[in-house]
Amino acid sequence: MSFSLRLILKELFHRWVGFSLSLLAATAAVALCVGITMMQSAADKETRRNARDIGSNVFIIPASCDLYEYHQQGYSKDSMPDTNIDRMMEAGKIAYNHLIPTLTAEIKVEGRLARMTGIAMARHPKGRPSKSKMGVVVTPGHVHLGHNVAELLGAKKGEDIQLLNRLWVVERVAPEMGTVDDITILANLEDAQQALARRGEISEIKAISCVQCDTPEDTSLGTLRAQLKKILPDTQVYLMKEIADARVRQRRMMELYSPFVIIVLILASAAWLGVLAAINVRERIGEIGLLRALGYGGRTIGFLILGRAALVGVSAALLGFVIGTFITLAFGPEIFPETARAIRSDYRILGVVLVATPLVALFASFIPATLAIGHDPAVTLRENQ
Amino acid sequence: MIIELSHVTRKFPTRNATVTALSDVNFKLEAGTMACLSGPSGSGKSTLLFTLGGMLRPDSGTVRVLEQDLYGLSKSERAAFRATQIGFVFQEFHLIPYLTVRENVLLPLGQIKHSARPNFEECEKLLTRLGLAHRMDHKPRQLSAGERQRTAIARATLLKPPVLLADEPTGNLDENSAAEVYQLLTEYRDQGGTVLVVTHTRAAWNYADQVFQIVAGQLQVCSEVPNQSYSH
Secondary structure (H helix, E strand, C coil), rough: CCCHHHHHHHHHHHHHHHHHHHHHHHHHHHHHHHHHHHHHHHHHHHHHHHHHHHHCCCEEEEEECHHHHHHHCCCCCEEECCCCHHHHHHHHHCCCCEEEEEEEEEEEECEEEEEEEEECCEECCCCCCCCCCCCCCCCCCCCEEEEHHHHHCCCCCCCEEEECEEEEEEEEECCCCHHHHHHHHEEEHHHHHHCCCCCCEEEEEEEECCCCCCCCHHHHHHHHHHHHHHCCEEEEECCCHHHHHHHHHHHHHHHHHHHHHHHHHHHHHHHHHHHHHHHHHCCCCHHHHHHCCCCCCCCCCHHHHHHHHHHHHHHHHHHHHHHHHHHHHHHHHCCCCCEEEECCCCCCHHHHHHHHHHHHHHHHHHHHHHHHHCCCCCHHHHHHC | EEEEEEEEEEEECCCEEEEEEEEEEEEEEECEEEEEEECCCCCHHHHHHHHHHHCCCCEEEEEEEEEHHHCCCHHHHHHHHHHHHHEEECCCCCCCCCCCCHHHHHHHHHHCCCCCCCHHHHHHHHHHCCCCCCCCCHHHHCCCCHHHHHHHHHHHHHHCCEEEECCCCCCCHHHHHHHHHHHHHHHHHCCCCCEEEECCCHHHHCCCCCEEEEEECCEEEEEEEHHHHHCC
């Protein structure tokens, strides 16, 4: 072991309080950064899921549909071919995702006007990764009843009901929502098309505009319309701006949050390490003066100060990685229950912290080291007399 | 001449005025002599010592040690020269608290080439000669003041530098320990070393071949004390 390294180690053990404080600060920062980075993937997935659950923010309706009527009724009475969804899926990279075709019509239930909506599982344009199920999936031959409709029919989950001249099994009775959903009967799209005698028809395609497509402009209505005009010229598209903005806000917030926290952690720990290094240099000023008097050059003095910082950095990186990984694996799944599987230990993070932490510690100790090297030994030794 | 100062001036600017610590000082010291540099506090004694030790560049004049113009050397050359040619002893001992006595004494070895290093046996012999054989593995805080200063002297003389500079080496010691220290310094002189002691205690004069006084930055030869007249 080199003489300078032995000096560094002996000094670390001698001034163990200062060393422990530096190690503690750096380890805590590394552990937090490791935890945040490990949970980032789960957080991203959870955020995407939450953003998606906000609901569709785009609706595509037939060109013939009158927008006034649409908003007054809450659905399109006009229809379009259900092959439109296939055309959109074949279109390749477009700013739409989670395409949900629906067919909605008014029906009479026990003499009252209710609404039947046939719905299919969300589909994804070609080239996009198949994502998790979104929205409602109704098993063929089954229905989901809105709260008021179920009351009207006196139907419960698992019971059979007669509607539109056929028998349906109640798969779910929704709780009271206070919206039009309370008077809606949800069925599988094909069943609804058959029951309503509108085979091959859909009244609307709901979708989510993709905020990550290419540029932020891709989410604008102009882009959506331009893309749709090429694929489905006989349709019109509208963006539900409030929902779209909420999705963007949610995702942007998460995208910015982690880097912000990590930067603040790095700066705070660097400042703390810098202060502790300055205190250490101040305590050792007599020792540094003596070493200069004995002929030790600035390079050796710098090595003693910066070597100490590098040792703190390497130790903190190893400790912080182990602690951060352990805590994240133990508590991460509680924070992100839905996407817990995405939380995994990642040895690439160890590589990064093993390089970055000593660098931050060296950077933080640079000014104290410069002061130590530049300190006049004659002044130091005179002042310490 | 082993030490030669010619027209050395050193001033320290302060907020209100400039203090002249050394004013046109001329000073020579032959090999194998021990000199005392005396004077009141703030008279420039330590400034002269540090200037001689290559740690304080004078504003003007030349400092030659072993025929070498000290401030004609680069910083690193001067540090290397100091490591092997000049030993320092300080009033506050300046021992490194986390090193043992043996490690403190071996500290100068970190800066010299391996072939020129004395071996550890020589270090232990030196410590034994200085009465520190039983203290080799002790930390400075476990030593008395006299033992600390003897350790500092061992560190300063391990490499047998031709020049030994001591700044108030007995300032923190009782009478007996101070006498021991002067005994060691004169022994070093007797082995051929050149010793310059900065002190304001007149008792030190008894051990010196030459005594200089410095007053307001001006150096004066105070007296010459022949070796034979030592009473120790």
